[in-house]
Amino acid sequence: MDHPPLQAIRNIGIISHIDAGKTTVSERVLYYTGKSHKMGEVHDGAAVMDWMEQEQERGITITATTTSCRWRDCWINLIDTPGHIDFTIEVERSLRVLDGAVTVFSAVEGVQSQSESVWHQADRYRVPRLCLINKMDRIGADYRRVLEQIVKRFDARPVLLQLPLGEEGDFAGVIDLIGEQCLLFSEADQGLTVTAEAIPAERLEEVRSAREVLIEAAADFDDQILNDFLDGRTVDSSRLRAALRRGVLECQLFPVLLGSALRNKGIQPLLDAVVAFLPSPLEAPPVRALVEGDGLQERFLSCDPDGPLCALAFKVFSDAGRKLTYLRVYSGTVHAGQELFNGARGQKEKIARLFRMHAHKRERIEAARAGDIASAVGLKDVLTGDTLSAEQEPLVLEGLSVPEPVVSLA
Numbered sequence: 254m255d256h257p258p259l260q261a262i263r264n265i266g267i268i269s270h271i272d273a274g275k276t277t278v279s280e281r282v283l284y285y286t287g288k289s290h291k292m293g294e295v296h297d298g299a300a301v302m303d304w305m306e307q308e309q310e311r312g313i314t315i316t317a318t319t320t321s322c323r324w325r326d327c328w329i330n331l332i333d334t335p336g337h338i339d340f341t342i343e344v345e346r347s348l349r350v351l352d353g354a355v356t357v358f359s360a361v362e363g364v365q366s367q368s369e370s371v372w373h374q375a376d377r378y379r380v381p382r383l384c385l386i387n388k389m390d391r392i393g394a395d396y397r398r399v400l401e402q403i404v405k406r407f408d409a410r411p412v413l414l415q416l417p418l419g420e421e422g423d424f425a426g427v428i429d430l431i432g433e434q435c436l437l438f439s440e441a442d443q444g445l446t447v448t449a450e451a452i453p454a455e456r457l458e459e460v461r462s463a464r465e466v467l468i469e470a471a472a473d474f475d476d477q478i479l480n481d482f483l484d485g486r487t488v489d490s491s492r493l494r495a496a497l498r499r500g501v502l503e504c505q506l507f508p509v510l511l512g513s514a515l516r517n518k519g520i521q522p523l524l525d526a527v528v529a530f531l532p533s534p535l536e537a538p539p540v541r542a543l544v545e546g547d548g549l550q551e552r553f554l555s556c557d558p559d560g561p562l563c564a565l566a567f568k569v570f571s572d573a574g575r576k577l578t579y580l581r582v583y584s585g586t587v588h589a590g591q592e593l594f595n596g597a598r599g600q601k602e603k604i605a606r607l608f609r610m611h612a613h614k615r616e617r618i619e620a621a622r623a624g625d626i627a628s629a630v631g632l633k634d635v636l637t638g639d640t641l642s643a644e645q646e647p648l649v650l651e652g653l654s655v656p657e658p659v660v661s662l663a
C-alpha cells in the first residue's frame with residue numbers, strides 16, 4: 254500500500270538513557286513487526302533472522318535511520334534518536350519529528366541523569382510518552398522505585414498499566430490492569446505468544462487497588478468515569494482507554510508498561526500500547542512556519558496532504574556513496590521528480606527518488622504526504638534542519654536550521 258491512512262500512522266521514537274535497553278527494544282520491535290509483515294509469505298523465521306543479521310552488520314537500522322513497520326492496522330515509523338548526552342542537539346532535532354515516544358528505563362538502575370535531560374527535552378516539544386520499565390528479569394529489578402523516581406525527578410504522573418507476574422528470572426508475564434487479565438508470555442517459535450489467563454485469586458485485591466489508581470487518573474479526563482467511580486459502578490475498559498489516551502496526548506499522563514526486551518517479553522503489549530495511546534500525525538499540534546513576504550509572517554500548518562508543501566530534512570547521510578535525506582512532511586505532498594525550494598539557502602532542489610524504509614527493505618514510493626516520513630535521493634545541498642517547500646510559497650520551519658556536515662556510514 255502506498256499511502257497508509259493518516260490515522261493509522263505512528264511516528265515514534267524510543268528514547269532512553271544509554272544501556273537501558275533502547276537498542277534491544279528496537280530490535281525486538283523490528284523482529285516482531287518484520288515477522289508479522291512476512292506472515293503471509295513462505296519465508297520462515299530463519300529468513301527474518303538473516304535479514305536482521307545483515308541489518309546489524311551494516312549498523313543502519315538501529316543506529317542511524319528510520320524504519321517503517323506494521324503492527325495490527327497501524328504503520329509505525331520508528332525514528333532513531335541518539336541516546337548519548339553529547340548528541341543533545343540531534344536529540345532535539347529528532348524529538349521534533351516525533352509525534353510520540355517510548356521512554357525506556359531499566360528496572361535495576363532506574364532514572365539516571367541522562368534520562369532526565371531527554372525527558373525534559375521531550376517536555377519542551379510536548380511529545381506524548383509511554384514508559385517501558387525494562388530488565389524486569391534482572392536481579393534487583395524494582396519497578397516501584399522507578400515509578401517513584403518518575404514522580405519525584407520529572408514531576409510527572411506515571412500510570413501503571415500492568416503488574417508483574419513472577420519476579421526477576423521468573424518474570425513470566427503481566428497482569429493487564431485495563432483488560433483485567435493475565436498476559437502470560439510463552440517463548441515458542443523464536444518469538445513470544447501472549448496468552449490471556451484469569452487473574453489468580455490471591456492477586457485480586459492488589460489488582461483492584463492498582464486499577465483504582467488508574468481509574469482515578471483517567472477520571473481527570475472523563476466526567477462519566479468520575480461519576481461511575483464515585484457511584485461504585487464498573488468502568489468500561491474502552492472508555493478507560495480513551496480517557497487515558499486524552500491524558501497522554503495532553504502530556505499529563507504517562508502510561509507505564511513492564512517488560513524485558515532481552516527475552517522479548519512485553520514487546521507485544523508495548524506495541525499495542527503505542528497503537529492505543531500515542532497520536533497519529535492528525536492529532537499532532539500544528540507546526541509553526543515562517544513565510545517571507547512583507548516581513549516575516551507566521552503560519553500554522555496542520556497535517557493536510559492538500560495544504561501548502563512543508564517538509565523538514567531531519568537527517569542527512571551518505572549510504573554507499575549516495576546522499577540520503579530523511580524528510581518529515583508536515584503539510585502538502587512531496588512527489589518523486591518534484592522541484593522543491595530550500596528556503597534556508599534560497600536554492601531550488603529536485604527529488605530524484607523517494608523511499609519508505611521498511612524493517613527489511615527499502616520501498617520506492619511516488620509520493621509522501623503530510624504525516625509521512627520518507628527518505629529522498631537527489632537533494633544535493635540540503636542539510637539537516639532545512640525546510641523544503643514550493644518555490645511559489647516558500648516556508649521555513651521555525652528554529653533548528655543549523656548547518657552540519659553530512660554523516661557518512663562508511
Ligand code: GDP
Nearest residue numbers: 271272273274275276277387388391513514515
Ligand atoms: P542501549 O544502550 O539503551 O541501546 O541498551 P542495549 O539495548 O544495548 O542494552 C544494554 C545491555 O542490557 C545489553 O547487554 C543488553 O543485552 C542488556 N539488556 C537489554 N534489555 C534487557 C532486559 O530486558 N533484560 C536483561 N537481562 N538485559 C537486557
